[in-house]
Amino acid sequence: MKQTVMVAGGAGYIGSHMVQQLLDEDYDVVVADNLSTGHQKAINPAARFYEGDTRDKQFLQQVFQKEDITAVIHMDAFSIVPESVKDPLKYFDNNVIGMIALLEAMRDQDIKYLIFSSTAAAFGNPQKTPIPDDAPKDPINPYGDSKLMMEKIMKWVDQAYGIKYVALRYFNAAGAMADGSMGEDHTPETHLIPIVLKTAIGQQATLQIYGDDYNTPDGTNVRDYVHILDLAKAHILALKYLIAGNPSDIFNLGSSTGFSVKEIVEAARKVTGKEIPAKIAPRRDGDPDILVADSSRARKILGWQPQYDNIHDIVQTAWTWKQKHPNGYND
Ligand code: UDP
Incomplete structure (x- = not known):
């Protein structure tokens, strides 16, 4: 039987390519997205789309009760560095509060696997380059700090409730589907x-x-610019890794x-x-x-x-x- 995977933020740039990749690899796909920055048109209609906010636990509970979800891929954080510097509370609210609501709903529904889009911004100004996974973390902007907090929350939640996670620290996601059918569309565009x-x-x-x-x-x-489809593939590998019974972990993804x-x-x-x-x-x-x-x-x-x-x-x-x-x- 096909495994059902929910992509939170599946209407976004990375999320929509993730959805496509999952469908191509024969997963059953559910998308949750509040369309605050994403595009409904970017979601392959073969995925079942639920419009709502990850901070809304009731919304998540409804989706989880309706769908038999094996794993969640969390890609719906805000991610614009200068905006996070100007409005940090917006970032901590959406990103950190959203993570807490998602984990509560996963715990209540006994969903055991979470793949999380983290970021190179968790490192701040690195002491050495290329940056290894275990380099010191000292973010220099609220965006990076919000993601680091989300990583830490997942660690304790794994210990307490057994929700296994892989956090993938992306460097710079770039590129589009080779045939030009899907790509990056942000308003405003900052990348x-x-x-x-x-x-x-x-x-x-x-x-x-x-x-x-x-x-x-x-x-x-x-x-360090990484192609969006290579990023998406890493999530599927991470999913297989967790389902095979491996421990939670955090990996850098860059070229x-x-x-x-x-x-x-x-x-x-x-x-x-x-x-x-x-x-x-x-x-x-x-x-x-x-x-x-x-x-x-x-x-x-x-x-x-x-x-x-x-x-x-x-x-x-x-x-x-x-x-x-x-x-x-x-x-
Ligand atoms: N950048 C730039 N002009 C622009 C947009 C970005 O010089 O109009 C620079 C930015 O300062 C950074 C790099 O391009 O050094 C990559 O920025 P982007 O916003 O794409 O990704 P980030 O590294 O912030 O995640």
Whole structure:
């Protein structure tokens, strides 16, 4: 019999690709999403969609009573670093309170497996790079701290009630379905690659590079970009790992290669053949210099093997999506 998996936040960028991947691997899929930032059109209609908020325990209980759910994939946290700096309570409310309600409802319904989207922002400014899974955690923004709190809550909840979890600390999720049928569509868009491509297609005149005085080779921030489908695959491996009876764990997910903002712009110029005007702007709040993952444990223990191993291919998928859907899911 097929296992039923609930994706909380399944209408979002990462969630919608997760739903697709689960369906492709023959899981039965339920989506819970309040559509505050996601798109109903992004959810494959083969998944059963419930509109509601993860902070609403009653809503979750109703879904859990109706559906025979084996595992939950939690992807519905807020995730914009500068917004979290300006409005931390919004982040602690949605992210931390949402996690508590979800775990209460899972405990009450005896749902034993949870895969959680965590983040590289949990590390803050790392002491060494690439960052191993067990590096010290010292977030420099409320977003990263909210996710670290969520990880800690899961740890104690596992000990007390036996809800097993895998937290996957993503570095920078990027790219789209290769055929351009699904992709990234945020309002407002704050992420680098979609903004670069907006500039390439002429929806904005100039890209702003937020600071060129960081402690990096070219002065711009270095990030580790991972393709969205590789991320989704890691969740399925994590699910299999837990269902096989393995203990809760936390893994970094990155390509282990860093690219600076300027290098991303160069890659996008090559992919698109467009000029992409760019100018240096002031630093953005909450940005660490360099975030690059050491993902060796995810590769070894989960058997994760990312398929997209170069930035050109990742940007190419995002560009295909952008050309087919210049206004995202509104097209
Ligand atoms: N960035 C930039 N201009 C933009 C958007 C982002 O220079 O218009 C930089 C940002 O400062 C960071 C990197 O691009 O160093 C990646 O930012 P993004 O928001 O995509 O992801 P984050 O690393 O914050 O999760």
